[in-house]
Amino acid sequence: MSVVGTVxxxxxxxxxxxxxxxxxxxxxxxxxxxxxxxxxxxxxxSQTVATVDRxxxxxxxxxxxxxxxxxxxxxxxxxxxxxxxxDKLDEAIDAVEQGRYDAVLMIDADFPERFKRGETAxxxxxxxxxxxxxxxxxxxxRNAVSGxxxxxxxxxxxANGVDPSAVQTITFDQLxxxxxxxxxxxxxxxxxxxxxxxxxxxxxYLAIDSTAGERERRSLEPLLxxxxxxxxxxxxxxxxxxxxxxxxxxxxxxxxxxxxxxxxLEPLGMSSGFGVGAALSAFAILLPFxxxxxxxxxxxxxxxxxxxxxQTYLTLVLLVPTMPLIFATMLNVKATSALMWIPSLSQHLLxxxxxxxxxxxxxxxxxxxxxxxxxxxxxxxxxxxLYERESLLG
Amino acid sequence: xxxxVSLAKRFGDVRALDGxxxxxxxxxxxxxxxxxxxxxxxCLRILSTVLGPDAGTARIGGVDVTAAPLEVRRLIGVxxxxxxxxxxxTARENIEYYxxxxxxxxxxxxxxxxxxxxxxxxGAIADRKAKGFSQGERTKVALARAMVHxxxxxxxxxxxxxxxxxxxxxxxxxxxxxxxxGCCVLLSSHVMQEIEALVDEIVIIAxxxxxxxxxxxxxxxxxxxxxLEEIFVEAVRSxxx
Numbered sequence: 154m155s156v157v158g159t160v161x162x163x164x165x166x167x168x169x170x171x172x173x174x175x176x177x178x179x180x181x182x183x184x185x186x187x188x189x190x191x192x193x194x195x196x197x198x199s200q201t202v203a204t205v206d207r208x209x210x211x212x213x214x215x216x217x218x219x220x221x222x223x224x225x226x227x228x229x230x231x232x233x234x235x236x237x238x239x240d241k242l243d244e245a246i247d248a249v250e251q252g253r254y255d256a257v258l259m260i261d262a263d264f265p266e267r268f269k270r271g272e273t274a275x276x277x278x279x280x281x282x283x284x285x286x287x288x289x290x291x292x293x294x295r296n297a298v299s300g301x302x303x304x305x306x307x308x309x310x311x312a313n314g315v316d317p318s319a320v321q322t323i324t325f326d327q328l329x330x331x332x333x334x335x336x337x338x339x340x341x342x343x344x345x346x347x348x349x350x351x352x353x354x355x356x357x358y359l360a361i362d363s364t365a366g367e368r369e370r371r372s373l374e375p376l377l378x379x380x381x382x383x384x385x386x387x388x389x390x391x392x393x394x395x396x397x398x399x400x401x402x403x404x405x406x407x408x409x410x411x412x413x414x415x416x417x418l419e420p421l422g423m424s425s426g427f428g429v430g431a432a433l434s435a436f437a438i439l440l441p442f443x444x445x446x447x448x449x450x451x452x453x454x455x456x457x458x459x460x461x462x463x464q465t466y467l468t469l470v471l472l473v474p475t476m477p478l479i480f481a482t483m484l485n486v487k488a489t490s491a492l493m494w495i496p497s498l499s500q501h502l503l504x505x506x507x508x509x510x511x512x513x514x515x516x517x518x519x520x521x522x523x524x525x526x527x528x529x530x531x532x533x534x535x536x537x538x539l540y541e542r543e544s545l546l547g
Numbered sequence: 548x549x550x551x552v553s554l555a556k557r558f559g560d561v562r563a564l565d566g567x568x569x570x571x572x573x574x575x576x577x578x579x580x581x582x583x584x585x586x587x588x589x590c591l592r593i594l595s596t597v598l599g600p601d602a603g604t605a606r607i608g609g610v611d612v613t614a615a616p617l618e619v620r621r622l623i624g625v626x627x628x629x630x631x632x633x634x635x636x637t638a639r640e641n642i643e644y645y646x647x648x649x650x651x652x653x654x655x656x657x658x659x660x661x662x663x664x665x666x667x668x669x670g671a672i673a674d675r676k677a678k679g680f681s682q683g684e685r686t687k688v689a690l691a692r693a694m695v696h697x698x699x700x701x702x703x704x705x706x707x708x709x710x711x712x713x714x715x716x717x718x719x720x721x722x723x724x725x726x727x728x729g730c731c732v733l734l735s736s737h738v739m740q741e742i743e744a745l746v747d748e749i750v751i752i753a754x755x756x757x758x759x760x761x762x763x764x765x766x767x768x769x770x771x772x773x774x775l776e777e778i779f780v781e782a783v784r785s786x787x788x
Contacts, residue, residue, distance in 0.1 A: 159647040163636075170635040170676075371631035375693065378595045378627075379648040380620035543598055 160389025182351025212237030255287035342482030355401025
């Protein structure tokens with residue numbers, strides 16, 4: 154067997170017997186990611202559905218003055234809270250400011266009189282624009298009230314022999330596409346984040362154990378006296394790290410495939426299919442990322458003197474590939490040829506496209522794989538050079 | 548045969564080795580004796596090709612350590628100071644790993660490992676994980692690992708450190724056996740009794756320089772009436788300020 158193969162086999166076997174390594178590589182990432190993701194999706198879905206269908210309860214001050222308006226609102230899912238104990242505008246403002254209610258609807262005392270006389274009657278909505286959570290409810294209340302007003306206005310015009318469309322010069326339609334797309338962008342960003350972190354975690358402890366760990370337990374010096382090139386030793390270690398990372402990735406993708414079978418993504422504007430096909434594509438896209446991550450972790454861990462130190466620095470390494478993801482998600486970046494040259498970001502964009510069932514140019518996949526493998530070679534070479542330094546033993 | 552000529556090595560401002568000359572013959576046990584920080588480990592590390600010298604040459608079996616380090620590593624078995632094992636691997640697996648790295652395989656590897664396990668009395672712990680080994684057990688396995696390719700030159704850095712009396716005696720017997728086989732054994736120590744009980748040739752090293760060298764008899768003749776310990780103190784004092 155070749156030297157690289159011997160080192161590879163030994164590291165794989167050695168670390169397979171370490172409970173901590175196994176736990177973090179094959180339990181932590183592959184289980185936690187899919188479970189967290191599924192919970193998040195379910196919360197988001199139930200929230201989206203809830204805000205659309207569930208009735209809104211709002212205190213209506215002076216509800217008895219305008220029973221028809223209240224009935225109209227109730228039919229549109231805006232229901233009065235009977236004993237709210239609010240009488241005046243000040244009290245309504247207090248109630249909203251203190252967050253007891255999202256909004257308070259106030260019907261003026263002279264509402265019935267003005268209404269009877271055919272004058273404009275006043276309804277006041279007290280709400281807090283800065284509160285995100287309530288904005289969709291406030292909009293629904295506003296729409297329900299103005300719908301009632303429009304309906305009555307049209308009836309008045311008809312009674313006077315005027316076509317109501319005479320005052321409606323523009324029909325204003327809104328088509329909201331941003332909300333589901335935006336939500337799914339965040340979610341997809343998180344999906345690839347989980348995939349990348351689980352992949353890195355797969356090799357995390359092996360990378361430490363085979364470098365800083367070897368130095369700390371003083372098995373490095375005798376190892377350097379066997380008649381093999383140091384580059385072969387490093388390559389074997391990086392190959393073992395890569396193998397653990399790929400195994401972790403495969404397990405994580407399996408976890409997602411199983412978990413998402415029980416979750417419908419359609420309410421969030423995503424195709425529900427994260428099936429075997431999508432998982433295999435994601436594996437192929439993330440494949441070049443494993444040697445890159447393995448080389449990066451081996452390089453960083455080789456700089457450190459102890460297990461603990463290596464752990465600290467590698468935790469930072471875990472953050473690095475996720476930075477581009479966060480920006481991409483925030484800025485809603487679209488896949489371009491140039492972005493395919495950034496490892497981790499290119500994988501994120503490609504995996505996202507696969508899940509959305511979008512077609513990207515085949516060249517993108519080639520560019521992503523090629524650039525990531527080149528980066529792996531450069532970082533791997535740096536790690537080998539580090540091992541060839543005399544001060545390695547410290 | 549190990550030959551060291553004008554070997555020098557410095558780390559920053561510290562001259563770890565400052566022109567060291569000595570040789571260690573085949574079928575002999577040579578002891579590098581010196582106080583802590585004298586340069587014993589640096590010298591052994593250069594000989595085991597882990598460090599490179601700044602000046603001077605070192606040859607093992609006629610092969611230069613800087614010119615052909617891979618070749619040299621085939622000729623030597625090295626037991627560094629406090630060498631560690633892989634705790635998750637069994638004693639046998641620890642030894643086999645080095646055997647494979649030395650190019651042994653299949654039946655030859657198994658036969659060699661079996662022989663070492665037998666000779667060093669490792670039978671009871673051969674298939675146990677190294678995690679819970681005592682210092683003596685660890686040293687024995689590390690020694691078996693270093694000898695897996697049956698090298699003719701053996702370098703040991705403080706091999707008896709942390710060993711109890713029984714383990715020390717076993718180690719000495721094993722080294723004498725290697726000598727009888729015609730191996731060139733070079734060991735470092737700062738323990739006088741050890742050197743006295745074991746070695747054919749003494750090299751006293753202090754502050755990176757050779758303070759005295761020769762057989763125990765020759766040294767006694769040069770410092771008449773002094774014990775080895777007194778000779779050691781005298782020689783070290785003659786060099787260091």
